[in-house]
Amino acid sequence: MNRVFEDVDNWLNLKQMPKGKQKVIKAAMTLFSQYGYHATSTAMISEESQMSQATIFKYFESKEALLLVIIKPMIEHVLPTYGQDFVAEIKNNGGDLEELVHFMAYDRFYFLKQNKDAAMILITQVLNDDSTRNMLLEKIELFKKTFANELWSVLQDTDELRDDVTLEDFIHVFVGQIVFYFVQSQRLIVVDDEKIIEKQLDKIIQNVILAIRKQ
Structure with missing residues (x-):
């Protein structure tokens, strides 16, 4: 498990x-x-x-009630527990912008891969169910200041970010590509070859860097 x-x-x-x-x-x-x-x-x-x-x-009075028993604890605990751990690791890692994005991409992808079943439940429900999506967004807002802003300050300290790039821009570019590749490689077309995974992650890293770094 x-x-x-x-x-x-x-x-x-x-x-x-x-x-x-x-x-x-x-x-x-x-x-x-x-x-x-x-x-x-x-x-x-x-x-x-x-x-x-x-x-x-x-x-359980319904299948939905059973789902909520599973989903609610995940949403309540996944962000504060694993989000804060992640920020602490980022701060300890240091480095320039590309090194930070590289660390983040590999760390988050393999976190999702290691916890594939739980991640798939959350992602599927967030994409298809308004109530689950709203629960997750409310929790994100609660913890945004405590670790998302801390993470953003680490990236800003590299002095390599474009002036017009916001935290929301970064999250959209980074999370969108990591989650899409996770679903693609672990559910749609299952990829077990680590060399193929790493090659694709490196492409994602370069795409993110091109989108956020000063020219």
């Missing part, structure tokens, strides 16, 4: 739950990440968990 899912176990207090409820949640996490929320039926969750559908609805 990957790092985020290990933490999700703790966030959900799975050990305090009845065994049947634990099995339903773990089965749902696996299936939602593999097939998506809408394509996963309660019958599939029943088969994966080896719990009857009656048992599933005993614990």
Whole structure:
């Protein structure tokens, strides 16, 4: 089980739950990440968990309620826990703009890859569900000043950023390309060859640098 899912176990207090409820949640996490929320039926969750559908609805009034039990702790904990860790690593890494972007691109891509199932659930729901997207955006706003601005100040300190580039511009360029390649390489056309992954990440880094660095 990957790092985020290990933490999700703790966030959900799975050990305090009845065994049947634990099995339903773990089965749902696996299936939602593999097939998506809408394509996963309660019958599939029943088969994966080896719990009857009656048992599933005993614990959760609907499939949506089951999803929220999984999604809410991820949103509540992923940003503050892993976002602050990431900023601390960036500050310790130092270097010029290209070195920083290189570190960030590799670090965030492999974070997503290591936690592929949890990441896929979040990304899919954010793209397809307004309520999930709003929950995530609210959490981003709460923590924007605490670590996004700190991250931005590290990049600004290189004195290599274009004057007209904003934090929002950087997030749009950087996150958009990293997330798109993650979904493409880990779900659409699965890539296991590390050399191919690194070659594509290096291209993304150069695209980001061209978009934000002074000429």
